[in-house]
Amino acid sequence: LIKFKKHIEKSNLNEFSKLENLTFYYELRSYCTKFPMDDSYNIANELKTKEKFSSLNMMNAFLPWYLQSANVVTNYDISVYKDLLDFLYNNFRENESSDIIKLYSLFLVSIEDINDTSKFDELRMEFKNRKDALHHKDKFRIYELVSLLYEMNFRNGVRSYDVEYLNHWFEVVDKQVYTISPKGYLDLITFRNVLILCRRTESTDIMEKFIEIGIEKVNPAVKDTLYNYSCAVLYYEKDEYEKVLEYEKRTVFSGLLNSDKENLYFKMDLKTITLKSSYELELFEEVFSQIDSFKHFLRNTVLIPANFKELRYDFLKCLNELTKLRISYNEYALRSLSTRVESTRDGWLIKKVNDYLSQYSGQQNTEELQSS
Numbered sequence: 001l002i003k004f005k006k007h008i009e010k011s012n013l014n015e016f017s018k019l020e021n022l023t024f025y026y027e028l029r030s031y032c033t034k035f036p037m038d039d040s041y042n043i044a045n046e047l048k049t050k051e052k053f054s055s056l057n058m059m060n061a062f063l064p065w066y067l068q069s070a071n072v073v074t075n076y077d078i079s080v081y082k083d084l085l086d087f088l089y090n091n092f093r094e095n096e097s098s099d100i101i102k103l104y105s106l107f108l109v110s111i112e113d114i115n116d117t118s119k120f121d122e123l124r125m126e127f128k129n130r131k132d133a134l135h136h137k138d139k140f141r142i143y144e145l146v147s148l149l150y151e152m153n154f155r156n157g158v159r160s161y162d163v164e165y166l167n168h169w170f171e172v173v174d175k176q177v178y179t180i181s182p183k184g185y186l187d188l189i190t191f192r193n194v195l196i197l198c199r200r201t202e203s204t205d206i207m208e209k210f211i212e213i214g215i216e217k218v219n220p221a222v223k224d225t226l227y228n229y230s231c232a233v234l235y236y237e238k239d240e241y242e243k244v245l246e247y248e249k250r251t252v253f254s255g256l257l258n259s260d261k262e263n264l265y266f267k268m269d270l271k272t273i274t275l276k277s278s279y280e281l282e283l284f285e286e287v288f289s290q291i292d293s294f295k296h297f298l299r300n301t302v303l304i305p306a307n308f309k310e311l312r313y314d315f316l317k318c319l320n321e322l323t324k325l326r327i328s329y330n331e332y333a334l335r336s337l338s339t340r341v342e343s344t345r346d347g348w349l350i351k352k353v354n355d356y357l358s359q360y361s362g363q364q365n366t367e368e369l370q371s372s
Contacts, residue, residue, distance in 0.1 A: 001025060099130040100138045107145045114152050123149070124164075136182050143168075143177045162201045169194045170206065173214050186217040191226065192265060195233050204237050225251055229266055232273060241277035248274045264303050268312075271297065276348055279323065287323045291316050315344040322353055331360065 008021045106123040113119060127146055131139060150165040172178050173194065178186050191214055198207035211230045218226055228251040235243035248270055253263050271294050278286040294316055298309050318341050325334050334357055341353045 099133050100142070102126060103130060103142050103145075107142075107149070110149055111152075114149070114156060117153065117158060120149055120153065136177065137180055139175075140177050140180050143172050147172070162197075163203070166194075166197045166201050166203055166206060169197060170210060173210065173217060176217065178217075185219045186214055188218070188222065188226070189265070191218060191230075192269070195230060199233070199237055202237070204234065207234055207237065225253060229270060232270060236273040236277060239280075241280045244273055244277040245281075264301060267297070268304075275319070279319065279352070282326070284323050284327060288320070291320050311345060315346050315349060318344055318353070319349055322349070322356065325356070329360065334360070 005022070005025045008018060008025065011018065013021065103123070103126060106119070106126055110119045110123050123146070127142065131142065134142060147165075147168065150161055150168060153161055154165065169190075172190075173186060176182055176184075178184070178190050194210055194214065195207060198204070198210065211227070211234060215223060215227050215230065228247045232244050232247035232251065235241075235247065251270060253267060271290070275287065275290045275294065278290060295313070298304060298312055304312075318337060321333070321337050325337070334353070338353050338357050341350050344350070
């Protein structure tokens with residue numbers, strides 16, 4: 001800890017980051033000095049208890065902070081905390097019989113080298129064997145850590161865990177280990193993340209089952225809104241676009257969700273799938289109207305990061321051009337669009353442009369053959 005403090009004091013961090021890290025140091029130091037002493041123990045047992053208790057408390061202080069950092073930065077550099085992690089890990093390895101300590105130690109090994117999936121595989125195996133023996137608070141922490149490692153592997157391009165990751169989240173919801181209290185509500189961001197994972201793995205059956213189970217675990221105040229939103233997402237994945245528009249009309253966000261930021265995520269999702277559904281149904285006048293509405297929404301929402309706004313504007317511009325070309329075909333304009341659509345990073349739109357280009361190229365070749 002002293003090494004860590006000196007490192008921070010000598011670093012070139014800005015004042016806010018330096019203060020944040022020093023606060024973390026003082027919190028850890030405080031945890032390490034508050035351990036129970038029992039006169040009935042001999043000195044050796046006192047020291048062993050102190051090490052174990054201090055290590056666990058340090059870990060419980062470190063992990064929420066690490067989780068928060070990892071959610072913001074894709075690949076967080078933990079090298080600054082190497083001494084701390086080595087100390088914790090070395091203490092934990094001596095306590096193989098303790099479920100929570102064993103799992104914590106394996107987590108530390110996994111995050112030190114996320115590219116070595118064998119370390120994560122060992123954690124997954126031990127987690128499967130030990131999770132049921134944990135108390136709820138420890139279970140909540142470990143489920144959260146394993147979720148993070150699944151996500152980090154996904155970000156690194158590892159797709160072999162996708163279905164397992166989805167089943168993991170399904171278990172989190174089913175066993176109610178999504179909050180530190182067993183009686184808490186399922187939060188909206190977790191609910192949305194599970195739907196995203198279902199879409200990512202094209203698991204509509206699991207999505208349907210999750211909606212049925214998960215909707216009963218959210219705050220009753222948001223239940224109707226969340227159900228309508230979820231059905232719209234589900235039917236979009238099933239290519240039942242009329243039902244998407246039906247459930248979109250039923251979804252009223254105002255005053256129901258917990259914050260403007262959460263409202264934003266759900267509104268963006270719904271606006272996007274509604275727009276795509278209208279295009280699929282060839283409701284082109286609706287598409288133009290929804291594009292204008294979407295642009296107005298982006299202009300008047302300060303919570304959306306500038307780079308994300310730029311991506312959405314590119315998407316809307318290209319979709320607007322494609323829709324016009326569906327009404328009045330122009331080969332030059334379509335080929336020009338096909339060279340620019342990649343910048344939207346939207347797989348659906350890229351496919352629509354390329355499919356339309358292939359369709360007309362094939363039709364043109366057929367006409368030339370018939371003519372010759």
